[in-house]
Amino acid sequence: MAFTEDKLKKVQEIIARYPDGKHKSALIPVLHLAQEEHGGWLSSETMDYVASLLKIEPIEVYEVATFYSMYNLKPVGRYLFEVCQTGPCMVNGSDQIIDYIKEKLGIGVGETTTDGLFTLKTVECLGACGYAPMMQLGKHYREHLTKEKVDQIIEECRSKATSLN
Amino acid sequence: MGRKLLLEKAHVPGIRSYEVYRREGGYASVEKAFKHMSPDLVTEEVKKSGLRGRGGAGFPTGMKWSFLAKPEGVPRYLVCNADESEPGTFKDRYLMEFIPHLLIEGLIVASYALGSNRTYIYIRGEYAWIVDILEQAIAEANANGWLGKNIMGTGFDCQIYVQRGAGAYICGEETALIESLEGKRGNPRIKPPFPAVKGLWDCPTVVNNVETLAAVVPIINLGGEEYAKIGIGKSTGTKLISACGNINKPGVFEIDMTISVEEFIYSEEYCGGIPNGKKLKACIPGGSSVPILPANLLFKTAKGDTRIMNYESLSDGGFATGTMMGSGGFIVLDEDQCVVRHTLTLARFYRHESCGQCSPCREGTGWMEKILKNIEYGKGKKSDIDLLWDIQRKIEGNTICPLGDAAAWPVAAAIRHFRDEFEWHVDNPVESQSRNFGLAHYADPRPVPVTA
Numbered sequence: 001m002a003f004t005e006d007k008l009k010k011v012q013e014i015i016a017r018y019p020d021g022k023h024k025s026a027l028i029p030v031l032h033l034a035q036e037e038h039g040g041w042l043s044s045e046t047m048d049y050v051a052s053l054l055k056i057e058p059i060e061v062y063e064v065a066t067f068y069s070m071y072n073l074k075p076v077g078r079y080l081f082e083v084c085q086t087g088p089c090m091v092n093g094s095d096q097i098i099d100y101i102k103e104k105l106g107i108g109v110g111e112t113t114t115d116g117l118f119t120l121k122t123v124e125c126l127g128a129c130g131y132a133p134m135m136q137l138g139k140h141y142r143e144h145l146t147k148e149k150v151d152q153i154i155e156e157c158r159s160k161a162t163s164l165n
Numbered sequence: 166m167g168r169k170l171l172l173e174k175a176h177v178p179g180i181r182s183y184e185v186y187r188r189e190g191g192y193a194s195v196e197k198a199f200k201h202m203s204p205d206l207v208t209e210e211v212k213k214s215g216l217r218g219r220g221g222a223g224f225p226t227g228m229k230w231s232f233l234a235k236p237e238g239v240p241r242y243l244v245c246n247a248d249e250s251e252p253g254t255f256k257d258r259y260l261m262e263f264i265p266h267l268l269i270e271g272l273i274v275a276s277y278a279l280g281s282n283r284t285y286i287y288i289r290g291e292y293a294w295i296v297d298i299l300e301q302a303i304a305e306a307n308a309n310g311w312l313g314k315n316i317m318g319t320g321f322d323c324q325i326y327v328q329r330g331a332g333a334y335i336c337g338e339e340t341a342l343i344e345s346l347e348g349k350r351g352n353p354r355i356k357p358p359f360p361a362v363k364g365l366w367d368c369p370t371v372v373n374n375v376e377t378l379a380a381v382v383p384i385i386n387l388g389g390e391e392y393a394k395i396g397i398g399k400s401t402g403t404k405l406i407s408a409c410g411n412i413n414k415p416g417v418f419e420i421d422m423t424i425s426v427e428e429f430i431y432s433e434e435y436c437g438g439i440p441n442g443k444k445l446k447a448c449i450p451g452g453s454s455v456p457i458l459p460a461n462l463l464f465k466t467a468k469g470d471t472r473i474m475n476y477e478s479l480s481d482g483g484f485a486t487g488t489m490m491g492s493g494g495f496i497v498l499d500e501d502q503c504v505v506r507h508t509l510t511l512a513r514f515y516r517h518e519s520c521g522q523c524s525p526c527r528e529g530t531g532w533m534e535k536i537l538k539n540i541e542y543g544k545g546k547k548s549d550i551d552l553l554w555d556i557q558r559k560i561e562g563n564t565i566c567p568l569g570d571a572a573a574w575p576v577a578a579a580i581r582h583f584r585d586e587f588e589w590h591v592d593n594p595v596e597s598q599s600r601n602f603g604l605a606h607y608a609d610p611r612p613v614p615v616t617a
Contacts, residue, residue, distance in 0.1 A: 017326040017328075018283075019283070022366055024347065024348035025346060025348045028290075028329065028348060029328065032290070056348075063349075063350055064348065067333065067520075068332045068351075069332035069333065069517075070290045071331060085510065085513075086252045086513075086514050087252050087253070087453060087511055088252060088409045090506070090507065091410050091411060124334070125250060125334075125514060127250065127255045127289065129255055129410075129494065130255055130407060130408065139293040140294055
């Protein structure tokens with residue numbers, strides 16, 4: 001894998017935020033970029049590439065990538081449903097929402113639909129407790145979830161995927 | 166109607182943009198500080214204001230600033246902690262989303278006071294869209310001369326950068342945050358040395374919460390003494406409370422710390438009461454790690470005083486009969502909620518978020534989750550409740566960072582105040598799968614055994 005010119009420029013911009021010699025600080029933001037570029041997950045080749053970009057050892061990348069929950073170390077579907085299940089969301093019915101998504105998509109937590117479109121992941125508190133139940137989808141939150149809203153979101157993703165193909 | 170210092174203008178149309186923010190009086194504190202005050206004088210005002218850290222610990226901000234070491238020729242850093250991850254807490258998100266320039270303004274004044282030429286906002290990775298909002302605000306502040314080189318001719322240079330995390334509650338702990346900002350795993354450091362002496366890249370560093378830094382703006386505008394007149398005792402100024410759970414109006418409220426807990430829950434101005442005419446069972450008033458209180462102890466302290474929404478009153482009675490202000494993540498549970506199940510989700514949260522450095526926390530959080538799961542699913546034994554108590558005691562105080570305490574406290578308080586609900590689960594393994602224990606006698610005042 002290799003970044004485009006644009007992405008490489010972005011990496012330089014990130015490195016410039018830190019004092020000279022402190023470019024390792026760019027690791028977490030650059031891993032986010034790499035994950036976006038590489039279909040939403042980090043393969044070992046991707047991590048090695050990031051190590052070479054930042055001139056650090058691959059192990060330094062692996063230890064970070066395995067620590068933070070937003071990095072996916074296995075392939076994920078095009079649309080990743082990250083549903084919060086912590087206390088305040090549970091009180092507002094997140095368990096039922098998770099069950100409904102499982103039923104609707106025919107997958108368990110951590111699994112991907114056979115068409116490669118959807119992955120379901122449960123996550124811990126995302127800071128949307130007042131707007132529960134909720135999930136993260138890409139860059140944004142989907143809040144006040146109901147079964148109807150889940151149906152709509154799934155439809156929306158399917159039609160987006162069709163128009164992209 | 167309480168006084169609003171932070172969110173007063175948050176809903177002015179277009180306030181996210183520089184023009185509107187400035188027209189509404191924004192950046193006046195930077196003008197005042199840079200033109201008329203020395204950096205030390207800014208710190209003095211913050212000290213006088215009595216402002217306490219709004220992230221959860223409540224440490225006096227001015228004192229934290231005055232601890233910052235200032236060796237010649239060594240850079241100093243200010244880092245804004247926007248890693249808001251404590252379950253129940255979503256106030257910083259609200260502030261950054263609706264009125265981002267308030268944070269940027271506070272950061273500029275604080276950077277000036279502390280001599281930080283590079284200031285970082287470390288924001289939790291999931292708040293990805295807020296990164297764009299903040300970067301836009303920073304760009305506008307740069308374009309209008311509030312950031313950059315030689316700001317307002319003072320000779321002071323400052324730039325603000327946003328750093329995104331990647332999903333780790335532990336990075337809200339300041340030394341873990343610093344590790345993460347250095348591009349490493351978020352493992353908390355052993356203290357001392359404290360960040361004020363050896364922080365980011367081994368340089369003196371101050372880490373403050375978003376709300377704390379935003380509060381610097383009204384402190385400078387009003388003067389520290391005026392600010393300190395709002396509130397009661399050592400709870401000065403206003404506090405953002407994010408309210409959630411079983412209430413009619415979940416959301417973020419700015420309170421001056423003089424209203425009662427009862428008023429906060431039931432008045433239309435705030436939470437608007439509990440939906441469907443249900444009764445209040447319990448409340449976790451300061452984010453998931455502070456002790457849960459049953460209704461009877463929530464409204465009145467053990468001494469019978471009205472409990473007020475402030476640092477002192479919420480912690481009245483210690484952990485035996487009190488709780489904490491914490492981060493202001495206010496979680497309300499009605500009579501239909503199961504304390505065992507709720508505690509289980511919190512135990513799972515802390516197991517998931519333990520960084521794994523210290524054995525008591527790494528192993529203990531996992532054990533607590535397993536035992537709570539057994540009790541919740543009808544497979545528990547009476548001795549499990551004592552075992553849970555024992556485990557939490559062995560975690561508390563035995564870890565490098567406060568995550569261990571934060572994991573132990575919710576379990577301890579749940580057992581302390583709701584032991585009969587745990588016992589009911591054990592005694593009724595079948596029935597407990599189809600219905601909840603309910604309110605029982607918690608709504609009535611009753612003596613609480615002092616076990617802590």
